[in-house]
Amino acid sequence: MNDIEIIFGIDVSKHSSNVAILADDSVIKEFKITNDRVGYKTLDDALNSFKSPKVIFESSGIYSRSVRAFLQRKSWIYIEINPLAAKKDMDDFRHSKNDQLDAVALATAMAQHHYQPTFREAGVYEELHDLERTYQEFNEDLVRAKNRLHQKLQLTFPEVEQFISTTDGALYWHVVQQFPHPSFVLETKLSELAQLILKATLKKMSEKRALGLAEHLKELANKSAPAVSSDACVVSSVVYLAGEIERLNDKKDETINEMSQISVSLNELPILQSIPGFGIKTAVCLLAELGDISRFHSSNAINAYVGIDLIQYQSGDYEMEQHIRKRGNSYARKILFKAVLSMVCAARYHPSNVSILYQRKKQSSSETHNKKIAIAAMGRLIRTIYHLIKNNELYDSRKCLPQH
Template sequence: MLHTPTLFVGIDVAKKDFFVCVLDDQRQVLHSSALPMEREGFDKLLTLLSIYPKESLVVGLESTGGYHHHLFRFLTSQSFRTFVLNPLQTRTFSRLSLRKTKTDSIDAHHIALFLLSQYHSLEKPFRHPCPELRSLTRYREKVVTLIAMVKNLLEDAIFDCFPEILEYTTGYPKSLLSLLLAFPGATAIQKASESSLEAFFPPNKRGRKSRLSITKIKELASSSIASPDSAEENVLQNIISQLFFLQEHLEKLDAHIQSLALQAFPTEIQILTSVPGIGLVGAATFLAEIGSISRFENYKKLIAYAGLDPAIYQSGQSSTTGHISRRGNRHLRRILFLLARSVRRFVPAFGEYFNLKFAQSRVAKKANLCVAHKLLRLLYAMLSHQTTFDPFRLTSFPQEVNL
């Protein structure tokens, strides 16, 4: 049984240090100090907190772009009741103070005051069933972003060395990139023998005729406007090598993510992947962000957690609904947008709903947002009821999702 706390510890976290403020239930400051963000600082914090009964303590620290992770894990490993607080909530609370001075020590004091006044309304601390999976899926997001950046560089590099070839390809197939890695540019291809180029043009197994043949690429190279430049050719080779490395790394990362997800969420993965358009990695990313569907009393709380709830403005007799709040989990919001874009291609009801919303707004992003909102409600119902996807249960769609 949890005891009602009488001591409230606010911690303001920065990259190199953190500030601690301890309040009692009468709002009296019992301690305030700055500690280094290193083992020495953690040990001093433990010594400081050890003088108080552990059951009387509650600790709060803001979510600060990753800086808080090590301290949070340390505190939870020592069995302290610890909350990661939304900075927007604590910032709004601190604005109620008449004093406009802002320092790290004052921020720690405001966090402690926030805990004191809002403790009973805070969501209970959640222990993620597989934090390793969440770390990997968020890292994957960064790798995908890097690949997109490298592809943008690649297009510029190809334009510098062999611009004509861009009109005959989409998506940069591996065979073409391997060719350009070996023969970086129009000049190198023009000098190469046809026999040396044959290895890069394997027969098409699907029977489709490629727009690029050896004859065609030699013809393009001979009439290219690109001038020989060894520096630009070297840049092209380096960019292609980077892309190959990242793509291979992504494949290994996906395999690791899939293995972890199947171990941690076997039933949930089976449920989510029953929806056409949702693959194993997408399902794993979604589950890594929500942790457990039991955290959310209803679909509205899950929608708010994703930041897909609309911002509402009221004044007097007027009330308007604006854009989505974007105050929730941005990683969850991102994967939902991607899943919505995929699912609408495979599930007719979602495709029709997208077309309906696009006809109303004429903005594809807004229409896809509506699909993401509807999809999240469906996924919540499926996970809550432990049922796989059944297209016949979408009979009243798009108005409501019935399960």
């Protein structure tokens, strides 16, 4: 049996996994393991009883991470297949779905399609990816907290949102925490108010500027007609939410700093930072989502991974307009979209091949949708990044900009 191709199909679930062993297109054994040290010892013993077995399992988010880590620790070669690709290949011969059949179907798909082993990235990329997803969670929580704060302030002190030009930043959040209701402002002397404002900001501010802001806050409080009294429970909610927003914003900054420290040894980081409009946050977040770019065989493969590859539907004389798949990594897509906009903003002083393409398409009469233009620019950006990293080159405007 050593000369026969042996395939282990593993269907991973939350606490356990179903395993099917295929030999010469025949199922020779099926068993179930727990996703723990005991279960993996059983799987390891089974794998060691064959010569060069192949292992295939679906990527199922956090649940498949444990199986992957075990296989990596034991240096087993494996194929971690995308669920969409697995479904497409297994639907040809799978007529019903259950865990046992899925394990067999995965092994059968491997026997038929002979997938290439999964590229094993360095551990730093996985750590970066986890940190970046944590950053995104903080960001999502921050957006929700800001929306809730805005709603609560409409009852307590809506005018405070006009205190300074932006409702972001330590000064605004500190003022809201101290003065969630106009009555607190009216009870405070102007000089004390100015001193509190001075202490609330980390930036240098003159006493004259602080006094002007204090007078402005007094004016806003004088004309405010709150819907609730100063001792209402919603006032406490405003204080809590403003503090939570500040805490979440600090956690975001801490996460980016940690990502920067972890990625400092990677060659890709200075390459990404050399691109006009790319700051450290954009660079580390994109690096975290794309991972080791050397695993992609072309820039088009990155397009597909991100989900900006074009599809077109045609039936008879009807031909639908091209649109992107949006099946890929939505976080990477969002980062690239914002990166393009940053490059366009930086184009005044630091033009790039991406910003020039964006502006040309925007001026063209045939392009009317800004999102379509941005997607085209994202494709250009991906090709640029792929070329630079593959060739270990920094961005050079003399090479990248069109010559006249």
